[in-house]
Amino acid sequence: MRFIHMADVHFDSPFTVLASRENLANERRLEQRKAFADTIEYIKENEIPFLFISGDLYEQKYIRKSTIEYINNLFKEIPNTQIFISPGNHDPFLINSFYNTFEWNNNVTIFNSEIKIIETEEADIYGFGFTDFYCENSQIEKINIKNKNKINILITHGSLDASKTLDMQYNPLNSNKLKEIGFDYVALGHIHKANYEENKNNFIYPGSLISFGFDELGEHGFLDVEINKNNSEKNNLINLNNSEINNNNLKINKKIKFIKVDKRIFEEIKLNISEINSEEELIEKIKNVKTDKKRNYKIILEGYKNIEIDLNKIQKMVLNENILKVKDFSKVKYDIKELANQNNLKGVFINRILQKEEERLCTKEEAEQAIEIFINALK
Numbered sequence: 001m002r003f004i005h006m007a008d009v010h011f012d013s014p015f016t017v018l019a020s021r022e023n024l025a026n027e028r029r030l031e032q033r034k035a036f037a038d039t040i041e042y043i044k045e046n047e048i049p050f051l052f053i054s055g056d057l058y059e060q061k062y063i064r065k066s067t068i069e070y071i072n073n074l075f076k077e078i079p080n081t082q083i084f085i086s087p088g089n090h091d092p093f094l095i096n097s098f099y100n101t102f103e104w105n106n107n108v109t110i111f112n113s114e115i116k117i118i119e120t121e122e123a124d125i126y127g128f129g130f131t132d133f134y135c136e137n138s139q140i141e142k143i144n145i146k147n148k149n150k151i152n153i154l155i156t157h158g159s160l161d162a163s164k165t166l167d168m169q170y171n172p173l174n175s176n177k178l179k180e181i182g183f184d185y186v187a188l189g190h191i192h193k194a195n196y197e198e199n200k201n202n203f204i205y206p207g208s209l210i211s212f213g214f215d216e217l218g219e220h221g222f223l224d225v226e227i228n229k230n231n232s233e234k235n236n237l238i239n240l241n242n243s244e245i246n247n248n249n250l251k252i253n254k255k256i257k258f259i260k261v262d263k264r265i266f267e268e269i270k271l272n273i274s275e276i277n278s279e280e281e282l283i284e285k286i287k288n289v290k291t292d293k294k295r296n297y298k299i300i301l302e303g304y305k306n307i308e309i310d311l312n313k314i315q316k317m318v319l320n321e322n323i324l325k326v327k328d329f330s331k332v333k334y335d336i337k338e339l340a341n342q343n344n345l346k347g348v349f350i351n352r353i354l355q356k357e358e359e360r361l362c363t364k365e366e367a368e369q370a371i372e373i374f375i376n377a378l379k
Contacts, residue, residue: 055190115143
């Protein structure tokens with residue numbers, strides 16, 4: 001069985017984090033469409049029978065009917081591909097959402113909060129979708145697999161092994177319970193970073209189709225997946241690269257190939273400014289950074305600062321087509337011993353922090369950070 005797994009396209013996103021450069025948000029929207037169209041073209045050329053979209057296909061708050069028509073027209077170009085969509089927290093299946101009111105092409109199946117099973121010759125496909133912007137209990141972990149001799153796939157949007165309170169609002173899923181159920185592949189969405197390389201289980205995030213800014217570094221695209229399930233004489237679970245044997249004497253072969261479709265890459269460059277002694281020198285150093293026209297950069301200033309840094313002024317001087325942001329994470333270099341000897345509140349505070357460092361109640365870095373925050377607060 002072969003399928004494409006993609007997620008988190010976020011059509012009609014405002015791209016507010018890219019507002020520092022004029023027209024960049026509009027450029028990204030065009031690039032977003034190109035990435036999606038390239039995905040459909042890949043499916044067409046390779047005659048792939050299934051497309052799984054694991055949520056957040058679009059932004060409910062901003063989506064336009066013309067964009068939905070654009071998406072559906074592309075779906076019409078692959079009539080022999082069955083398309084399954086599991087709405088997420090950004091595009092829930094609402095009464096007034098396009099998932100419910102628009103007439104989608106007949107090769108499109110859209111899941112809602114009632115868990116549905118689609119049976120094909122090779123596989124049983126289970127789907128669950130958000131019907132609100134939050135979902136704390138999806139009943140997914142109560143699923144009983146109907147036929148373990150077939151390939152069993154779950155398509156959903158959610159937080160795997162959520163530990164933070166916020167993540168618990170977005171369909172929290174427990175990997176141990178999913179493993180007990182016996183899915184051969186869980187097609188997930190919500191996390192914008194792909195995990196197919198390090199994931200030894202069957203719970204896969206493809207990452208977002210394109211990057212939405214500097215918190216989503218690296219390459220973005222979709223996954224081309226092939227799964228086969230055959231009889232085997234062995235009877236215990238063994239992981240061997242891309243194959244495994246389950247306790248039903250069935251050997252599962254899985255091949256996952258990442259396909260990059262986002263042509264733009266966001267990258268961070270760290271600059272140590274400890275030797276910089278003037279604003280002019282700092283501006284010159286940033287302007288001399290080697291950049292690639294196909295990439296966008298965030299410059300991170302680190303080390304110790306010897307000058308006052310007016311970040312707004314610096315950014316006006318250095319921002320261009322490629323350098324979009326400058327962040328100052330540098331530290332002020334203080335004579336800690338001299339400050340500790342002062343007979344005032346500052347001296348008392350610093351001595352207490354240094355004592356905590358001696359008692360190993362905090363690291364040197366944490367002590368320095370606390371002292372800097374305190375001194376800046378006094379200013």
